[in-house]
Amino acid sequence: xxxxxxxxxxxxxxxxxxxxxxxxxxxxxxxxxxxxxxxxxxxxxxxxxxxxxxxxxxxxxxxxxxxxxxxxxxxxxxxxxxxxxxxxxxxxxxxxxxxxxxxxxxxxxxxxxxxxxxxxxxxxxxxxxxxxxxxxxxxxxxxxxxxxxxxxxxxxxxxxxxxxxxxxxxxxxxxxxxxxxxxxxxxxxxxxxxxxxxxxxxxxxxxxxxxxxxxxxxxxxxxxxxxxxxxxxxxxxxxxxxxxxxxxxxxxxxxxxxxxxxxxxxxxxxxxxxxxxxxxxxxxxxxxxxxxxxxxxxxxxxxxxxxxxxxxxxxxxxxxxxxxxxxxxxxxxxxxxxxxxxxxxxxxxxxxxxxxxxxxxxxxxxxxxxxxxxxxxxxxxxxxxxxxxxxxxxxxxxxxxxxxxxxxxxxxxxxxxxxxxxxxxxxxxxxxxxxxxxxxxxxxxxxxxxxxxxxxxxxxxxxxxx
Amino acid sequence: xxxxxxxxxxxxxxxxxxxxxxxxxxxxxxxxxxxxxxxxxxxxxxxxxxxxxxxxxxxxxxxxxxxxxxxxxxxxxxxxxxxxxxxxxxxxxxxxxxxxxxxxxxxxxxxxxxxxxxxxxxxxxxxxxxxxxxxxxxxxxxxxxxxxxxxxxxxxxxxxxxxxxxxxxxxxxxxxxxxxxxxxxxxxxxxxxxxxxxxxxxxxxxxxxxxxxxxxxxxxxxxxxxxxxxxxxxxxxxxxxxxxxxxxxxxxxxxxxxxxxxxxxxxxxxxxxxxxxxxxxxxxxxxxxxxxxxxxxxxxxxxxxxxxxxxxxxxxxxxxxxxxxxxxxxxxxxxxxxxxxxxxxxxxxxxxxxxxxxxxxxxxxxxxxxxxxxxxxxxxxxxxxxxxxxxxxxxxxxxxxxxxxxxxxxxxxxxxxxxxxxxxxxxxxxxxxxxxxxxxxxxxxx
Numbered sequence: 001x002x003x004x005x006x007x008x009x010x011x012x013x014x015x016x017x018x019x020x021x022x023x024x025x026x027x028x029x030x031x032x033x034x035x036x037x038x039x040x041x042x043x044x045x046x047x048x049x050x051x052x053x054x055x056x057x058x059x060x061x062x063x064x065x066x067x068x069x070x071x072x073x074x075x076x077x078x079x080x081x082x083x084x085x086x087x088x089x090x091x092x093x094x095x096x097x098x099x100x101x102x103x104x105x106x107x108x109x110x111x112x113x114x115x116x117x118x119x120x121x122x123x124x125x126x127x128x129x130x131x132x133x134x135x136x137x138x139x140x141x142x143x144x145x146x147x148x149x150x151x152x153x154x155x156x157x158x159x160x161x162x163x164x165x166x167x168x169x170x171x172x173x174x175x176x177x178x179x180x181x182x183x184x185x186x187x188x189x190x191x192x193x194x195x196x197x198x199x200x201x202x203x204x205x206x207x208x209x210x211x212x213x214x215x216x217x218x219x220x221x222x223x224x225x226x227x228x229x230x231x232x233x234x235x236x237x238x239x240x241x242x243x244x245x246x247x248x249x250x251x252x253x254x255x256x257x258x259x260x261x262x263x264x265x266x267x268x269x270x271x272x273x274x275x276x277x278x279x280x281x282x283x284x285x286x287x288x289x290x291x292x293x294x295x296x297x298x299x300x301x302x303x304x305x306x307x308x309x310x311x312x313x314x315x316x317x318x319x320x321x322x323x324x325x326x327x328x329x330x331x332x333x334x335x336x337x338x339x340x341x342x343x344x345x346x347x348x349x350x351x352x353x354x355x356x357x358x359x360x361x362x363x364x365x366x367x368x369x370x371x372x373x374x375x376x377x378x379x380x381x382x383x384x385x386x387x388x389x390x391x392x393x394x395x396x397x398x399x400x401x402x403x404x405x406x407x408x409x410x411x412x413x414x415x416x417x418x419x420x421x422x423x424x425x426x427x428x429x430x431x432x433x434x435x436x437x438x439x440x441x442x443x444x445x446x447x448x449x450x451x452x453x454x455x456x457x458x459x460x461x462x463x464x465x466x
Numbered sequence: 467x468x469x470x471x472x473x474x475x476x477x478x479x480x481x482x483x484x485x486x487x488x489x490x491x492x493x494x495x496x497x498x499x500x501x502x503x504x505x506x507x508x509x510x511x512x513x514x515x516x517x518x519x520x521x522x523x524x525x526x527x528x529x530x531x532x533x534x535x536x537x538x539x540x541x542x543x544x545x546x547x548x549x550x551x552x553x554x555x556x557x558x559x560x561x562x563x564x565x566x567x568x569x570x571x572x573x574x575x576x577x578x579x580x581x582x583x584x585x586x587x588x589x590x591x592x593x594x595x596x597x598x599x600x601x602x603x604x605x606x607x608x609x610x611x612x613x614x615x616x617x618x619x620x621x622x623x624x625x626x627x628x629x630x631x632x633x634x635x636x637x638x639x640x641x642x643x644x645x646x647x648x649x650x651x652x653x654x655x656x657x658x659x660x661x662x663x664x665x666x667x668x669x670x671x672x673x674x675x676x677x678x679x680x681x682x683x684x685x686x687x688x689x690x691x692x693x694x695x696x697x698x699x700x701x702x703x704x705x706x707x708x709x710x711x712x713x714x715x716x717x718x719x720x721x722x723x724x725x726x727x728x729x730x731x732x733x734x735x736x737x738x739x740x741x742x743x744x745x746x747x748x749x750x751x752x753x754x755x756x757x758x759x760x761x762x763x764x765x766x767x768x769x770x771x772x773x774x775x776x777x778x779x780x781x782x783x784x785x786x787x788x789x790x791x792x793x794x795x796x797x798x799x800x801x802x803x804x805x806x807x808x809x810x811x812x813x814x815x816x817x818x819x820x821x822x823x824x825x826x827x828x829x830x831x832x833x834x835x836x837x838x839x840x841x842x843x844x845x846x847x848x849x850x851x852x853x854x855x856x857x858x859x860x861x862x863x864x865x866x867x868x869x870x871x872x873x874x875x876x877x878x879x880x881x882x883x884x885x886x887x888x889x890x891x892x893x894x895x896x897x898x899x900x901x902x903x904x905x906x907x908x909x910x911x912x
Contacts, residue, residue: 004908006537008635008901101718234729246740253741256674258733300533307650312674315657319674322661324591325745359646 003447011450012106014288019442022289026434026441027189029284034431037283045423052417055410056131064134066410072403073393077411078132079243080385081418084268085125086167086240087261087381090233091269092118093174096181097229105448108440109294112185112433113280114273115178120425121272122171124418129163131414159242166239170232177225183208184218184439234258237265244388251331251392254319260312264381267305267351270298271377276426278371280435289436296364302377303358309384310352331392339404340391343383350380467704468896472887480880480887487877490870494863504815505863507572508808509871511563513878515663516803518556518609519684520691520882524549525616526652527688529645537902538715538909541708542696544897547623548889549688550616552882557609560663564602575601576669576814588670596666604662608655615648624892626899638901656681664803667810671749673738679730680806686727686768687799689720690792695886697785704895707907710783714911717782724772724795731765752809759866760805767798779912800875804867812864 017025034042059066069076092115099107130139142164144154154161187208190201208214241261244252274295281290320332336344354376357363364370395402429435450456495506524546531539539546566572576582576589577596583589589596619641626637657677665676673679693716699705738746753761771794781787862868867875897903 004904006902006905007633008638009535101722231725238729238733242737245737248741248743253737253743254674255676255734255737256678257737259675259678259730307653311653311657314654315674315677319672322592322595323672323745324588 005447005453007453009448009453010293011452011454011456012109012291012293012448013441013445014291014450016451016456017288017445017449019445022442022445023188023192023438025286026289026436026438027192029430030189030432030434031192035283038427038431042424042427045420045427048416048420049424050420051413052420055413055417056127056136058410059131059414060134060136064132066408068406068408068411070403072396072401073390073405075393076390076405077386077407077415078128080382080389081415082125082128083240083385083389084382085121085128085418085422087237087265087268087385088272088378089118089121089125089170089174089269090237090262090265091273092116093170093177093229093233094266094269095273096177097226098233100226101230104297105444106294106297108437108444109290110273110277110298110436111440112178112181112437113276113429113435114269115174115181116429116433116435117272117276117426118174118269119171119178120422120429121269122167122174123425124422126167126171127418127421129160159239159246162239163243166232166236170236173225173229173232177222177229180218180221180225181437181440182433184210184215185434185437188438189434233266234262237261249331249392249396250325250327251335252388254316256312256315260309263305263308263312264351264384267302267309268378268381270302270305271374271381274298274302274370274374275378278367278374280430284430284435286436289441292365292367295367295370296361299358299364299370299373302373303355303364306351306355306377313348313352327397330395334395335387335391338391338395340387340394343387343391347380347383347387350376351384354380467706468894468898470699470704470887470890470895472891476887477884480884483876483880484884485877486873487875487880490873490877494870494874499862500812500815500864501818502573502815503571504573504811505870507563507566507574508811509863509874510559511574511663511811512800512803512807513875514556514559514563515807516684516687516800517552517878517882518560519680520688521550521552521556521616522612522652522656523681523684523688524692525553525612525619525648526656527685528619529615529648529652532641532645533649537905538712540897540900540902540906541712541909542692542699542705542895543623543900544890544893544895545692545695545699545886547620548886549691549882551620551889552885553609553613553616555881555885557605557613560605560609564605567598567601573814573818574811575666576810576817577666579818582817592669596662596669601662604658608659611651611655615644615651618644619648623897623900627894627897629899634899635901637899664806667807667814668749669810669814671746671810673734673746673749675730675734679727679734680803682723682727682730683799683802686720686723687796689716689723690796690799692716693720693788693792694796695883697789699895700785707896709909710785711909711911712906713785713788714779714782715909717776717788720792720795721772721776721782724768724776727799728765728769728773731769752813753805757805757809757865760801764798764802764805767794768802771795771798801867804871808864812861 013022015021067076067078069078092111095107095111095114099111129142130136133139133141141149141152142154142161144156144161147153183205186201186205187210190198190205193201238258238261241257245254245257247253277290277298278295281287317332317336320328323329334340354373357369357373390405394404446452491506491509494509495503498505528543528546528550563572563574567575567578573579575596577592578598583593622637622641622644626641629637660677660680664680665672693713696705696708696713696716700708735750738750750761772791775781775787775791781791863871900906
């Protein structure tokens with residue numbers, strides 16, 4: 001990494017931090033007694049998790065009939081939630097792998113939490129295909145293995161099976177990547193601890209000593225994992241889009257789906273990162289590590305991907321008309337002006353129109369607006385999947401079988417319940433692990449700390465860098 | 467040496483190649499076996515779109531880099547500025563295509579023939595987009611807008627050179643505004659232009675991914691050409707500070723975006739193949755059965771070659787390997803555009819040349835297929851196959867690029883380079899007041 005820094009770059013670490021202060025600031029939250037805010041948040045999240053367990057039990061006990069699905073609308077909230085969660089689970093790996101390749105230093109402030117969030121989001125996503133089976137205990141049927149079920153075998157031609165492979169691979173690599181990054185930081189926490197805590201963190205850090213050999217292996221492994229993870233960022237949502245696009249259903253079968261789904265996934269992932277980061281930096285007092293500069297960069301990614309998604313929406317509309325294919329035309333007419341017009345309207349407003357305010361620097365750097373927009377985008381991206389899935393299925397080729405989906409309380413509770421699962425896991429994470437990658441932030445201190453670059457840089461420090 | 471001089475020997479060589487290109491164009495015009503000089507006109511369109519696209523994409527990349535605070539590329543950014551200036555000759559050449567459209571000199575586009583449109587409900591439906599007015603106005607306004615941004619960016623960049631180097635970044639801030647404004651405009655308008663220039667050659671066919679796919683193809687071609695130009699300039703003693711570190715990053719871009727191109731290729735192909743809707747599969751059926759070498763070769767040279775050569779770290783840092791790979795990949799994406807344009811033009815031409823009956827069987831299979839589709843998708847595939855085998859004769863200049871096509875391409879390339887080098891001559895190769903210059907000079911990858 002270049003030691004020479006352009007004078008127009010802004011610092012990414014504020015407050016003239018020393019290496020010791022960085023360790024102190026980031027590790028100490030795991031060493032303190034939980035704050036009241038954390039305890040309250042944990043109680044709320046765990047209650048929603050309990051609600052989730054209850055709804056799953058209800059679904060399994062009474063069957064999928066407790067959901068408002070029928071022959072016309074065979075997929076609705078279940079797969080909408082699935083795709084929504086998988087999409088959210090994209091930002092972490094994008095930040096850790098692709099932004100690493102692009103040498104974006106600002107990623108170091110947010111990568112740890114984003115990767116954690118990725119893993120939790122994929123866990124939430126993975127729930128839905130399983131619950132949708134109705135018979136959870138047969139979940140292992142999705143794996144192809146020599147079995148005693150005779151000719152009963154998975155369908156290798158089905159994108160749903162490819163999804164199983166794609167998501168389990170993604171989950172594995174993301175987990176490894178995240179954990180690899182955590183190893184030296186766990187060792188840092190260990191070095192500050194005593195007694196049982198020290199032994200636990202020693203185990204978690206695999207006895208890391210920080211020798212040159214350890215760092216060298218650690219860097220090699222990180223590079224290999226980054227290489228593996230980069231295609232995965234694209235492949236996962238590509239294959240999710242294949243679930244729809246390989247069909248011959250008008251509105252689903254369109255070639256732009258793979259890259260457009262990926263762009264949408266990154267968009268929603270970053271929105272969720274913003275939601276979490278804005279709260280985390282405030283609660284754990286990490287504003288000097290997750291600066292306005294970080295938030296602004298993420299807002300730019302949001303603006304970019306939101307606009308890409310917008311280009312894709314308009315392309316779809318145009319080509320539906322251009323194709324001259326009446327079923328395709330109807331599908332899009334129905335999407336925009338049919339009974340589900342409100343969800344299309346919500347999608348367009350939240351995903352394409354409102355993020356355009358981020359053209360203005362003042363808004364990109366406003367915490368309040370960013371937080372508000374991040375929630376807005378998460379809603380919009382949920383609507384997008386709902387529009388694609390439910391509004392398309394509700395009106396198929398036969399008007400006699402047209403239907404309308406009214407979610408039952410079970411479906412609503414399942415969705416709210418996964419939010420409980422997600423936030424419970426996240427809250428545990430902020431208690432046990434450093435939420436910012438200590439070692440990586442230290443690696444950019446000399447090139448991004450505000451005592452070295454920017455307006456407040458000390459003169460001698462500036463001379464050092466040349 | 468920061469001041470490039472375009473030597474007369476270089477001019478002579480490039481002019482000789484331009485002469486060769488003109489000769490090949492003339493030969494293909496007069497010796498054309500196809501009706502309405504389809505070989506000549508398709509070669510002209512192919513190269514015009516390909517090289518104009520490279521100019522567009524270099525402008526797009528620069529604006530993206532400026533917006534994204536990229537610093538490493540600054541040492542050779544004048545090369546991209548010079549490429550982008552080719553939009554002006556590009557517009558002139560597109561003007562020739564437009565002129566031919568109005569005067570009926572060519573029949574590149576099935577939709578441009580009122581008689582055909584009248585008896586074809588699909589074309590009639592599309593006629594509010596696929597018509598001469600839109601084609602003309604769209605091209606003039608949109609490429610005109612690109613040129614506006616290109617000139618604005620270039621003049622700001624040149625003005626920056628004249629500043630006293632006291633940390634005055636006001637011009638850079640202006641460049642950021644121009645760059646950010648261009649990004650969405652470029653993204654939306656390039657799609658519309660690709661639909662008109664390229665996708666409408668197969669006037670019945672459609673694919674939502676097509677615009678992104680062809681833009682990716684332009685981008686990879688632009689990267690390959692950039693590597694070649696940078697290495698050539700270095701071999702002449704210019705761009706001393708551009709090192710194997712910069713080459714490595716350009717190599718990574720070439721590697722990554724070759725894979726990205728393949729990803730889009732696969733997405734488009736696989737989804738159409740899998741769903742097997744007659745109106746869509748006709749496109750790939752024609753290409754697989756009548757242009758098998760082009761079709762599979764496309765994947766070989768644009769995916770396998772860069773993938774395997776550039777996977778290692780060290781290959782991306784070696785000048786020889788990078789030049790070799792870039793040459794292949796640059797040609798590969800020219801080949802890709804050949805495959806996008808030629809089959810459709812050939813069908814339109816065969817429609818014209820042999821009258822109604824031939825057109826029924828081998829021509830635009832889509833009408834045929836849409837009827838067949840109602841009988842089931844499998845049947846539609848059979849019809850497409852039958853239509854394809856019917857017309858599987860070798861057609862010079864279409865089935866494979868012939869010597870005339872290669873010669874034409876070299877001519878256009880020489881024109882492109884001639885124009886680029888003229889632009890490079892106009893300013894210092896080193897943008898001495900760019901705020902990222904020091905970063906670029908001290909760029910280290912490993």
